[in-house]
Amino acid sequence: MRAELAPFAVDLLLALAGLGVLLALRLVPRRASAMAAALGLAYLTGAAVVPMVLIAGLAIGIPLTLTTYAVVVLICAGVGAMRSRSQEEGRTPAAQVRWTRRWRSWPAELWIAGACIALLGLLVAVGMFSALKMPLTGWDAWSIWARKAQMLTVHDSLIEGFWTSPSYSWTHLDYPIQYPVWEALHFRAAGVFDAQALLRHVWLLLLAFVWAAAYLLRGQARPLVWAPLLLLAAAAPGVWEQLLTGYADVPMAIFAGLGAISLALWLSQEDGRLLALAVVMLAAAANTKNEGLMAAVALLGVAGSIAVVRGLSLRRFAVAFAFVATAILPWRIWTAAHGLEGDMPVSKGIDPGYLLDRVDRVWPSVQTIGQELANQGRWLYLLPLAALAVAASLVSGVGRRIAGFYLASFVLVWFGLVWSYWISPNPLDWHLTLSADRVISVPMFICLAAAVHLFGLLLSAAGGQRRRMRDSAHPSIASSD
């Protein structure tokens, strides 16, 4: 019984910790209905912050145990509870929620959104049920991620016999360990490393992402927009099938996608709390995979450039950038101190001679990534929809800054992926075959964010003054539910 249920308690506590962080950031008001509405975002915030803290602890010798996990959760929740106290006096009453009205008076929009949510619920329920006994069969799932999780389950620290041993160098010991720590927390709660006990929980990551994206963008996009688009994303085999391989690409893309949404919202509303949320999510992406670091740098680079052009607070942005860097440093310092190096020759990646010698790797990489992005059977038209949303925004002038952000981010991440294949020491065909269908997760999540966000703004503009979204102050943050 413990093996079945206790890992779900880990998820619950992650949501509690994340709620504390959101309360501390004042992204969510201390009201039951508002906190319930933010549970998806809370779970991912907890799944971002708690493992990062535990990794920092591991790097300085603090053991990874359920006790330290509970302490971190309590600190996050406690800080949130204290910080949110001062909010209570000035809080606004809860808004009338449309689905509390009689169902006969629901508008068609609500029925459509409700149908999409019901289908999403069906998919997640069937998915979790099907994953109850599903083993980890993906190569990297057992060879890299679960192997490390197993070590973090059996041992409380980064034992030398594994983490710095040349015998295990092929398991990419330098890779960030956010995902193995998340896995290990579940295994520890279960009391045993069980290859069948993990994949049911990855569905929670997907459910939480959809929930969080809808929560963050609900002030910008009506349910008629976000519900079908997020259903498309969840139902895309490129998303859920990958999650069930036990690879870390989609979990990383989930963090990066929420980071992109938060940054886009910050660019349009200049609300520092959204920038803080972006920091949390991008740091988690960077701590999950090296591609996540690249995505974080790309997204922050684009947002910073737009901030400079638009005269936004650069001091805030610099602080945010520093926080992301600080969050990823513990693991990087630990690996550097123990002589662990990755197989990507990053320093050569800016050497013109090295790049020229390997320029024949560029076009095949561009082509292969393009082919994967064009696989609509896997990605359910998210990219064409995003392209239309960006084009419509740029032409109409609605949300042009945000469209520019998403477009430039997509291009820069694509360039980053091509660059990584360009400089990789691995045989190109082999490398592309094994990874191209996975590494496009981040660009696809940027497409999803762009489609929901921009279509939402365009539909608001189309609805005129009567339906115009209240985008002068972000309604989904703190002041209302």
Place this chain on the structure above:
Amino acid sequence: MRLLGEVLVALGIGAAVFVVARRVGMGAQRALGAVVLVPIAIAIVLAAPTFRDDLTSLRDQRREYAPLSRYQAEVRPGSEMGFAVDFLAWVKAQFAPEDTFHIEVGRVPDETDVAGVGVRQGAIMQWSLFQLAPHLAVEQSAKARDLKPGEGHNADWFVFYESEPTELPALRFSDAMTYAPGFSIARARLAR
């Protein structure tokens, strides 16, 4: 390029929807709304079969994996690749909790080498190290599978996978136990 074509089709649909909406008398703003909603509706309709296939696929996976025992699930990747998972389970049962090991994987005649490493040998070694975890491998060279002088010196056990203890100096180990021809283990002489 297919991707460019798909993007152009999407933009074309958006433009066509806008033009048609204007022709039927919608204002520019409402036509913009149609540019949003019609493509989303088209995408949902096109994706409907995929959604059905998703559910079918998940149901099939459930049927496939439900009968697996915990052991069968744990060794599933290795058994799918044709590795000797039962031998490795037997090996693990011989180890004391803190025991370490060094594994010798033999080469098959048609072994394919990539960057100096036999692909099959490498796969077997990676899987074996996973299945034998949390026992730790020591002095396991990732590049060369052959036991070098001194390599595995500090291991408690030698594991011979498709190889024979006779290929090593007998002084290095004792108490060899054979699971099947080509599959055996031996206690290292210097083991704790």
